[in-house]
Every structure is written in structure tokens, then in C-alpha cells.
Amino acid sequence: MRNTAADPPPEPRRRRIVDGGFLVLLSLTLVSGGLVLLTRGPLRVWEITQETFGFLLLLSPKIVAGVFIAATLPLVLPGKEIGRWIGAESGLRGLVLATVAGAAIPGGPMMTFPLAAGFGMAGADIGTMLAFVTGWSLLSLNRTLIWEFSFLPHDLVWTRYLLSLPFPVLVGLGARALRGRVPA
Template identity: 30%
Template sequence: MDRTLLWIAAVTGLGYALAWSKAPSDALDAARSSVAMLGQSLPWIVVSMFLAGLVSQWLQPEMVARWLGREAGLFGMVLGALIGMLGTGSRFAVYPLAVSLLAADASPGAVVAFTTSWQLTSLARLPAEFPFFGMPFALVRFAISFVISVAGGVLFEWLWRILSHFR
């Protein structure tokens, strides 16, 4: 089992124990809320894992490496950010897909650009911003978010290469 998961589980258990000692009803309410969130999220998690498994079988590592791999350089990060813009799914779908891209030889920087762009930009959400912020504001925010996604991928790739020498 993953050590990080064990630590988070221990801290969570300690938090519930402390909450129970102070106000048992609060701890019960928190547990009920957690179970409700799990019930709401579990179907998404299960379907997303199966989808990610299917996509990982469809991804051809040679193609992913060519378009999103280290050899693709800046182009791969821009392409990763463009693909992220199209994403409208939940994190339960996007993160397994990102892991599948890594497993198929996408560069870490392209995957960071993909996930960052998915979080910051969305072509599907953009029209919803227009009535609230106005078109110029929304388009400038969108463009800056896209540039940040690519820059984040470039910075991550650079740092990842440096840190990989120490592992």
C-alpha cells in the first residue's frame, strides 16, 4: 500500500478521533457527509477507471511519444494544453487519462500542460463567462491561462529533468 495513503488515512483517523472526543455529533455528521460524497463519487470513479484502462489500450505509445513525448518539445506541451482545453470531464476521468498518457511515453511537461489547461481553460465553459465578465475579459483570461498551462509544462519538464539526476 502507498505510504502517502497510509499517512493521510492515519491523519484522517486522528482527526475523527479528536472530533469524536470534542463533539461526537460533529464526527457523526462528518462521517455521514463523507459517505454521501463517496456514494456520489464512486460511480464516477469506477466508470473513469474503466475508461482510462480502455484508453490506455487504445493509445499507441509510438504515436503518443511522437506527438507528446520529450522529442516533441514545446510543440508537445502546446498540444497537451490544447487537448486539455477540450476536457469537460471530472478529475476522476482526467487524472487517469493523464496517467495513461505518461504510461504511453508522453513527457511529464506535456501531461502537466494537459492537466493545467484542463483546470484553467475550457472551451465549453468560455461562453458562460461572456455574460458575467464580458467577451474581452474572458478571452484575455482564457489566453493567459493557456500560456500559463504551456509555461507550467515547460517549467515542470525543466525541473523534472534536474530532479531526476538526484534520484
Template identity: 40%
Template sequence: HISGIKSAANMVIEILPLLCFAFIVAGMVQVLLPHELLAKWIGKESGLRGILIGTVAGGLAPGGPYVSLPVVAALLRSGAGIGTTVAFLTGWSLWAIGRLPIEVGILGLRFALIRIASTFFFPPIAGLIAQTFFGGAK
């Protein structure tokens, strides 16, 4: 149907600038951050520190998957640990601090606090599991 094609074209037009920005940021991450710095703080050997950094960074990361996934891909290519990146994505999807104001406005403070309390430990746990079982995987 022609209206479906028009709708899809409008979505592409809306998302394309965001995708371009995300890929630029992802490319800059690879170039601007020294490999030694990444290895120390979020690399495969960074352990719990890297996982906690990934958790907090993911929880604070703005934007949708069009922004976060290219950034995570760039971090992986730059040497970030699997535990760190899993913690980042889990924190991004579960904590979503950037969405908190609208969540409180629509669902109420009590619900938001219950959701945060219920999911608080999952991002670092997911990172630890990923690092433990898949830390050596390529």
C-alpha cells in the same frame, strides 16, 4: 459525528461511478492508442508540438480531477512526455473551457476574458519548463 459519516458515504456513492469511468478510459487509452502514435504526437521527443497538443487537450478536457488525473497517469505510462502531461494538467486547471459558460454566467464575460488572457500562455510555458528541466527524469 454520525452526520459526517453519512455525508462522506454520500460523497463516495456520488464519486464512485465517475472514478470507475475514469479508470476505464485511462485503461483504454493505454490499450487502444498505438505506442508509436503516442510517441510521435505526445511522446518525450514530440517537443513543442506535444506540449501544444497537451495544452489544448487539457483546456478542452471535461470533468474534475477524478477524470483527468487517471487519464494523465495512463498517458504517462503509455510514453507521453512530462512536458506534454504538465501542459495538459495546467491547461485543464487554468483554461477549463468546459466551465466557461458557468463562469461567464456568474462572474461575467469581462472577468472570464481577463482570466483567459491572464493565463493563456502559462500551460505551454509550464510544459516547456517541465520538459527542459525534468524531461530526462524517470
């Protein structure tokens, strides 16, 4: 556990812009663009390009804010408290707390993933980070209340929700077991 008040910030990892993941995405993009060019023509490729860059302009501020949150969260949260509440020693309570937080947090992946990363840098363990993300993914109250109950039969929504309830905690326990940290 780091003492963020006394310890200097860690050296940032060197990240490569062009890596294997980027090359796979670039290849898929070029192949898809080529297929659209052959089947729909250059005008459609241009329209898709404009739509994509417009969407990127809308999405960029959210991504920047999410990354900023991830970078600053460890500096403003007390590491000892984070470790006690959602760290490896938090036990089942930490997994349940992370699940509830994940279910309650509004917003999409631009907020959720940076928050999970920020919690990890502040002292949360892999189990609670995965319970948080899985809770958001499976149990999002925002999505369930606004979208699912609006469009789907209520018994279907309740059945899905109740069946999904244990999974974030189970994922967290599984992650801890893989890392050798099963709570008592």
C-alpha cells in the same frame, strides 16, 4: 518506448494502503472529527459521516471508470503515434496539443488525472502530461463557458483567460527543462 502489442504488461507496482499520506489524512480526519464532536455534538458527527459515505457512493463509480481508462489507454493507443504527437520528441506542438486537449476535456479530476496517467503510460512525456493537466486546470472551456461567463463580468473572464493561456505550455517547457529535454 514499449511495444504494447508484443511486450507483456509490466509488473504492477506494489502499493501500500497505509502510507505517510494516508496517516496524515487519517490524523487530520480524527482531529477534525474530535473538534466537531466537542463543539457540535455526536449527532452532527453522525450526519457528517452519513453525508460523506453518500458522497463516496456517488463518486466511486467515476473513480473506478477513470482508473479503468488509465489502465486501458496505453493498450488501445498506438505507442509510436502517441510518442510522435505528445511524447518527448513532439516539441512545442505536443505541448500546445496537450494544452488544447486539457482545455477541451469536460469533466473533473476523476476523468482528467487518470487520462493524464494513461497518456503517460502510452508514451506521453512529463511535459505534455503537465501541460494537459494545467490546461484543464486553468483553461477548462466547460468551466469558463458555463460558470465564469454566467457569474463574472466578461472582461474579467477574458482577462483571466488570456493571461492564463501561456502557462500550460510554460509549465510543460519547465518540466522538460528540469528533465533535460527542452525542445528545439
